[in-house]
Each structure stands twice: as structure tokens, then as C-alpha cells.
Amino acid sequence: MPPKSRAEAMGETREKLIAAARKAFAQKGFSAASMDDLTADAGLTRGALYHNFGDKKGLLAAVVAQMDGEMASRAQAVASQATDEWAGLLAEGTVYIEMALDPEVRRIVLLDGPAFLGDPSQWPSQNACLELTKQTVGRLLEAGRMKPVDVEAAARLLNGAALNAALWVAASDEPRSVLPKAIEAFHVLVSGLLLDPGQA
Missing domain, CATH: 1.10.10.60 (Homeodomain-like)
Known part of the structure; x- marks a missing residue:
């Protein structure tokens, strides 16, 4: 060898x-x-x-990037099993929020990550997720499923809603009781983008 x-x-x-x-x-x-x-x-x-x-913080950033990438892949895999692209968008956000219950994800990505690396929306791994969400939003707009809205604005708010819901669950003293509330509110907010909310 x-x-x-x-x-x-x-x-x-x-x-x-x-x-x-x-x-x-x-x-x-x-x-x-x-x-x-x-x-x-x-x-x-x-x-x-x-x-x-x-330094140690640089190592944390590498760990967070690896885990955030794994979280995104898992969410996208779930989304790919959905009946259509809109259901996939909802499923992707939902599973991302649910991952806040994973002890490793909770501690490293959602608690220590923001505390020591700053605003998660600025992490390179989050920007990669944003690009994928923008593509999905663009396709949904072209298909006439969503109300006319700026693609980047909608994608940033969708990702931000899922991320902040996950951060809320992770920081809670009672994450399992907070989770269903976070998911329900996420679905209500996201469904407001539908051209016909009854399709959500």
C-alpha cells in the first residue's frame, strides 16, 4: 500500500x-x-x-458544520418522501424542529453553537440550506402554489421560522411539551404563503 x-x-x-x-x-x-x-x-x-x-472555537465550528449538514440531509430525505413539493417543504421544516429533541443536536448545534459561534443564520451550513429552500420556493411559485412573494424573502423567513422554533425547543426546560406547540405554529405561519390555505 x-x-x-x-x-x-x-x-x-x-x-x-x-x-x-x-x-x-x-x-x-x-x-x-x-x-x-x-x-x-x-x-x-x-x-x-x-x-x-x-483554536477550540474553530473546532466547534467544524463540528457544528458537520452536524448541521447531517441535519439538512435528514430533513431533505424526509421531504423527498412527501406527496408533493409543498408537503415536502412542511415536512422538511417539521423534522428540523423535531431534531431539537436529539441530545447531541440540542447541546452542540442549538445551544453551544449560537452561544459561541454567533447568529446561526450566518453559518455557511445554514446558507447552503437557504439556497435549497430558495429553489423549492421558486418552483412552488412557478407552479402557482404560493402567493406572489419575493423568493429570497420567503426562503429566509421559512428557514428562520424552523431554526428559531428548534432553538426555542432546545432552550426550553420542557422541550417535549414545547415541540408540538412549535410545530403547530410553524405550520400555521408557513400555510399563510399558500395561494389556497385549504391545500396545506
């Missing part, structure tokens, strides 16, 4: 650090996870962490 290239070795190091950090952040939270927690499990040094991510 030929020796690994520098790029392959760096990629493996990054993957190990992200996996170790994801485990530590889920168990202890970002603040309580020590640099040793983040490197020892991966069998690496602090130097490897600094070289690949700059």
Missing part, C-alpha cells in the same frame, strides 16, 4: 479531531470540554488542533 499523501494524512487528522470533539462536546458541553479531552481521545497533540482549526 503506498504511503498516504500529506492531504490524506491531514484529512484523517481533521476527521479524528472532529469525532473526538463531537463526543466531548456532547458529553460535557463546549465550555467544560478541555483541550486534552479533544486531543487525547484522537491520539493527537494540541499542535494538531491549532494547525487544523486555529
Whole structure:
């Protein structure tokens, strides 16, 4: 077997650090996870962490990006099973909100992420979701399913509603009781965009 290239070795190091950090952040939270927690499990040094991510916050950003991407993929997979594009849009937002009950998602993405990385709507992973929502909204407008509205405005408000509902659920002392209220309100708000609300 030929020796690994520098790029392959760096990629493996990054993957190990992200996996170790994801485990530590889920168990202890970002603040309580020590640099040793983040490197020892991966069998690496602090130097490897600094070289690949700059600092602990940079590593958190990488973990959040990975998890946010997984959340988006899961939501899109559910949406693809829906009966039509409008039902898919609702399903995608709903499953995103439901993921706030996942302990790992709740702690890392929805609690520590905003606390230490700032406004989630500015994260690159969220911008990728926004682009997909814009495409869906555009198709629904062309099909005459939605009221005439600016595509980007509608997409940003749809994504924002799902994200803020998930943040509310995650921050709640009673997330399981808050979840159905959040989903019901999300459906009511989103259905206001339908040309005929009775189709929701």
C-alpha cells in the first residue's frame, strides 16, 4: 500500500479531531470540554488542533458544520418522501424542529453553537440550506402554489421560522411539551404563503 499523501494524512487528522470533539462536546458541553479531552481521545497533540482549526472555537465550528449538514440531509430525505413539493417543504421544516429533541443536536448545534459561534443564520451550513429552500420556493411559485412573494424573502423567513422554533425547543426546560406547540405554529405561519390555505 503506498504511503498516504500529506492531504490524506491531514484529512484523517481533521476527521479524528472532529469525532473526538463531537463526543466531548456532547458529553460535557463546549465550555467544560478541555483541550486534552479533544486531543487525547484522537491520539493527537494540541499542535494538531491549532494547525487544523486555529483554536477550540474553530473546532466547534467544524463540528457544528458537520452536524448541521447531517441535519439538512435528514430533513431533505424526509421531504423527498412527501406527496408533493409543498408537503415536502412542511415536512422538511417539521423534522428540523423535531431534531431539537436529539441530545447531541440540542447541546452542540442549538445551544453551544449560537452561544459561541454567533447568529446561526450566518453559518455557511445554514446558507447552503437557504439556497435549497430558495429553489423549492421558486418552483412552488412557478407552479402557482404560493402567493406572489419575493423568493429570497420567503426562503429566509421559512428557514428562520424552523431554526428559531428548534432553538426555542432546545432552550426550553420542557422541550417535549414545547415541540408540538412549535410545530403547530410553524405550520400555521408557513400555510399563510399558500395561494389556497385549504391545500396545506
